[in-house]
Each structure stands twice: as structure tokens, then as C-alpha cells.
Amino acid sequence: MKNSSRRGFMGKAFGAVAGVGAVGALYAMKKTWDPLPSVKAAGFTTLDMSAYNENELVVEKWRGKPIFVLKKTAEMVAKQTKEQTARDIKIGDNHFMVSIGLCTHLGCIPAYNPDEEGFLCACHGGQFDFSGDVKKSPPPRGLDIPPFKIVGQKLVLGEVGPEYTAMKENGITL
């Protein structure tokens, strides 16, 4: 009787320890599965699109990559081709060129010249226009456009909105 109650107690104690252990292990596993807070925050970059000046390139950062943001002037919008317009991100009445700032040839960072309204990649002389489209080879395609979602005056990089989906479907970006 004494023995069995002792066994009962030990059994319960062991069960309780095992239970705590199991919960602890599950918690540890969940912690491992959950993305780190910094990764979660790094996955998305929110840009306030009301903060940019026309024809002034700003280099933002998203997932460790440079992101070119260029607010177009009314003159640029008026003179651009249909293909260039197709690459625009429109927020209200404003047109923006937003792209990953890495040359599609071998990954150098092209420089923007506001007077010429275009980019020059110093590595092998590739050129892009103010829409990020190729003007001069060797780059095989225009600058890639990161996944984006328009939320009011903000642009969330890393989220996929209908405008980005349409660009992908139309082959405007990879």
C-alpha cells in the first residue's frame, strides 16, 4: 500500500515533469519555426511615397538589396513610351520608377544622372533609362521590380499587390 502510493506519487511526479518537458520542447520547437523578429521586420520595407522629390534618385534598402526610387517629373511622364509607362508605379497622380538597384548584367550598382535622366553601369557600360528599361547592352533586361503593394500613399516592398501581379503576368519584371 505504501509502495503503491509511493509509486503513484512518483508516477504523477514523473508525468508532471514529462509534461512540463513536452510543453517546453514544443515551445522550443515553435520558437525555432517562428521567424526571428528581425527577419520579420526585414522582410518588408514600407516607403512613404509622399516624401520623394522629382528626378532625385533615392536608394532605399529591402532584404539587403539597394532599391532605386525615382519620382518622375510631369515632363518625363508626358514623353515616355507605353513600355516605359507600363513599368511605372502610380500613387495618386504621381509616377514612380521603383526597382532593385542591381544591374541585370552582373549585379553592379548603376549610377543615376539626373541631367541625362538615365543610369550608367560603370562595370561594362550598360545603360538604363529613367524607367529602368535597358537603353544600351550588355544588360539583358530592365532593372527588376521588387514585389510591392500599394497601401494609400505607402508602398510595401515584399508584399504582393495586384499591380505587381499584373507586371509579372505581362513580363515586365521577372
Ligand code: FES
Ligand atoms: S554589370 Fe552592369 S553592365 Fe555589366
